[in-house]
Amino acid sequence: MESASIKLTNLAKTYRKHEAVKALNLEVSKGELLGFLGPNGAGKTTTIKMLTGLLEPTSGSAQINGIDIWKNPLKAKEKIAYVPDQPNLYPKLTGWDYLEFVASVFRIPKDQFQSKANELLQIFSLTEQANDLIESYSHGMKQKIAICGALTSEPDVLFMDEPTVGLDPKSARSLKNLLRELCDNGMTVFLSTHILEIAEQMCDRVGIIFEGDIIALGTMDELKAGEHVGQSLEDIFLELTGSEDQQAIISEISDDGDAK
Numbered sequence: 001m002e003s004a005s006i007k008l009t010n011l012a013k014t015y016r017k018h019e020a021v022k023a024l025n026l027e028v029s030k031g032e033l034l035g036f037l038g039p040n041g042a043g044k045t046t047t048i049k050m051l052t053g054l055l056e057p058t059s060g061s062a063q064i065n066g067i068d069i070w071k072n073p074l075k076a077k078e079k080i081a082y083v084p085d086q087p088n089l090y091p092k093l094t095g096w097d098y099l100e101f102v103a104s105v106f107r108i109p110k111d112q113f114q115s116k117a118n119e120l121l122q123i124f125s126l127t128e129q130a131n132d133l134i135e136s137y138s139h140g141m142k143q144k145i146a147i148c149g150a151l152t153s154e155p156d157v158l159f160m161d162e163p164t165v166g167l168d169p170k171s172a173r174s175l176k177n178l179l180r181e182l183c184d185n186g187m188t189v190f191l192s193t194h195i196l197e198i199a200e201q202m203c204d205r206v207g208i209i210f211e212g213d214i215i216a217l218g219t220m221d222e223l224k225a226g227e228h229v230g231q232s233l234e235d236i237f238l239e240l241t242g243s244e245d246q247q248a249i250i251s252e253i254s255d256d257g258d259a260k
């Protein structure tokens with residue numbers, strides 16, 4: 001049987017005494033777009049950093065295409081790309097220089113790089129700014145050039161932390177369409193978000209993490225089935241994360257027509 005593109009086995013992280021991520025077990029198949037959803041502080045970034053080789057787990061393992069990223073980091077990292085929530089870019093490079101730098105790290109042949117870079121810049125409406133310094137870019141433009149950089153190497157597995165933050169609606173749609181196309185062609189995406197609609201609109205399966213535990217995992221249909229029939233993802237999210245205070249606030253707001 002083909003191994004999962006991403007496999008977490010009892011993956012855990014404790015900061016001092018705080019168990020930020022608790023023994024996660026999860027497999028993401030090739031071509032799948034998994035949304036990793038959770039409220040602030042749930043453990044999303046910690047998990048992604050362990051999966052991308054940036055933060056050493058306290059225990060457990062993380063595999064990319066069957067390769068342990070902590071035992072064989074170089075081989076595993078050849079297969080992945082990561083777009084953090086705050087991309088660390090080089091302000092004195094132009095957008096094009098940055099993409100060229102990424103291509104050189106991954107040893108991508110020049111002609112292959114040029115056509116790929118031009119295609120990505122066009123998709124994200126950055127062609128005209130490609131020769132401007134990154135320091136002159138807006139937050140959204142920086143986010144987009146980071147995404148272009150990540151996709152330049154045509155990774156097998158793409159990790160994205162809150163990718164739509166800072167993007168305008170047109171760019172968010174371009175990203176959604178592009179990710180769908182790339183996943184249909186076999187790329188695997190692990191995308192964290194705390195925005196419910198993003199997960200609902202973009203992802204094949206959604207995992208909900210709360211206080212370091214995966215408390216629900218499935219397709220939208222599966223999450224909405226059974227006891228959750230008729231509920232929106234927002235209802236399910238609030239119910240599973242036990243945010244009764246928020247639920248009360250929401251029902252208070254939506255019932256304002258009946259105010260006493």
Ligand SMILES: Nc1ncnc2c1ncn2[C@@H]1O[C@H](COP(=O)(O)OP(=O)(O)OP(=O)(O)O)[C@@H](O)[C@H]1O
Nearest residue numbers: 015018020038039040041042043044045046047194
């Ligand atoms: N370097 C650190 N040292 C100590 N505690 C940390 C550190 N990084 C994260 N934490 C804690 O671990 C928990 C999980 O944090 P994490 O950043 O993974 O959450 P998140 O789901 O990505 O949140 P957000 O949506 O707010 O970005 C939080 O309680 C956080 O305070």
